[in-house]
Amino acid sequence: MPDRSRTSLRGIVLDEQVTFTLHELCLACGIQTELVVEMVDEGVIEPAQAGTEWQFRGDSVVRAQRALRLVRDLDLNWPGAALALDLLDELERLQKR
Amino acid sequence: MEFKDYYKILGVDRAASKDDIKRAYRRLARKYHPDVSKEADAEARFKEMKEAYEVLKDPEKRSAYDQFGANWKAGQDFQPPPNWRREYSFSDGAQSFGDAGQFSDFFETLFGQSRGGGFSFRTGGGRMKGEDVNATISIPIEDAHRGASRTISLDVPEADASGAVRRRQKMLNVKIPAGVTAGKRIRLEKQGGPGYGGSPAGDLYLAVEFEPHPFYRADGRDIHLELPVTPWEAALGRKVVVPTLGGPVDLQIPAGSSSGKILRLKGRGLPGKPAGDQYVELKVVVTPVGGEKIQELYEALEREHDVNPRAKLGV
Numbered sequence: 001m002p003d004r005s006r007t008s009l010r011g012i013v014l015d016e017q018v019t020f021t022l023h024e025l026c027l028a029c030g031i032q033t034e035l036v037v038e039m040v041d042e043g044v045i046e047p048a049q050a051g052t053e054w055q056f057r058g059d060s061v062v063r064a065q066r067a068l069r070l071v072r073d074l075d076l077n078w079p080g081a082a083l084a085l086d087l088l089d090e091l092e093r094l095q096k097r
Numbered sequence: 098m099e100f101k102d103y104y105k106i107l108g109v110d111r112a113a114s115k116d117d118i119k120r121a122y123r124r125l126a127r128k129y130h131p132d133v134s135k136e137a138d139a140e141a142r143f144k145e146m147k148e149a150y151e152v153l154k155d156p157e158k159r160s161a162y163d164q165f166g167a168n169w170k171a172g173q174d175f176q177p178p179p180n181w182r183r184e185y186s187f188s189d190g191a192q193s194f195g196d197a198g199q200f201s202d203f204f205e206t207l208f209g210q211s212r213g214g215g216f217s218f219r220t221g222g223g224r225m226k227g228e229d230v231n232a233t234i235s236i237p238i239e240d241a242h243r244g245a246s247r248t249i250s251l252d253v254p255e256a257d258a259s260g261a262v263r264r265r266q267k268m269l270n271v272k273i274p275a276g277v278t279a280g281k282r283i284r285l286e287k288q289g290g291p292g293y294g295g296s297p298a299g300d301l302y303l304a305v306e307f308e309p310h311p312f313y314r315a316d317g318r319d320i321h322l323e324l325p326v327t328p329w330e331a332a333l334g335r336k337v338v339v340p341t342l343g344g345p346v347d348l349q350i351p352a353g354s355s356s357g358k359i360l361r362l363k364g365r366g367l368p369g370k371p372a373g374d375q376y377v378e379l380k381v382v383v384t385p386v387g388g389e390k391i392q393e394l395y396e397a398l399e400r401e402h403d404v405n406p407r408a409k410l411g412v
Binding site for chain 2: 007011070075
């Protein structure tokens, strides 16, 4: 039986306005720090500011998750996943016009 | 329970080699991967392919599956033979691919249940965050402008008392924050699948899509609108009323505007920091000449205002 909760759930929009700490990004993606470091080293995602402690914008979280799925499902390596995501973004931009 | 024809799903022959199967899966996966594909049923198709590949790439699972012979057709009612469990033991379920509860009843009956959201990168230790659930929510542009509450129905995995994972319909009321744009994801923490061994539930991600609008088109926070104007409004420069998401506003058209001219209404797009703008593209429309008087006026204009708009084309 479907149940109906009365209160509305409030989520957060993963855009450039929200930031995640390294730890929060790890939790959101279900991965360990080493993998995040790898993704940053390979240029898949970029920290919002290169300060002492890494912060990631909401859109980086989405990008990291998409990259993880592509690497897992299509057996890509990180540069391949980064390229695929860049091209998909470009395609989306062109289709909007 | 429905029989699944894994060979048909991957489009390969029953005699296909391991390499053939891998090639077929890779080709289809590139086409239907939900992060890549624009096909409407990509998610469902891809799940099916993953399941088929999970069985056919593993020699042990494949030979067990092959026992059912070629006479079984997809969708046929199927029960495993009574001695199945004694003869075969697939305790590992679907660990290499994870995504608990993503596979069909057919798969789980034959090969056991997949455990946990076992992303292959995750380290084990029995503690695993629950499955993240991805869904799409389609909203009118107006809801993105003023914010809204929507009830959505989701198919989420849930653990029953014995710990077995079943998929269940769940209704959720979700707030759509004002200013959300198409393509963005809303994250609802711990609204995904259940965790295992006391670990947290997975998260729910809602990808936002805008329903097609009769006249607005969104690009990020900016809104585009084609505005029909008469030749004299465009020529003389008149003030006209333009619809915006926040209500109608007056817009001064500069004298001598042609079709295609774009005017910007600052801050009249979707709210945010900064708010989007509304871009108004003028489209000069000519209605059929109605009556003699109008005909005469056009002809007078033709005599008085002799211009060649095609001069640049060399004619």
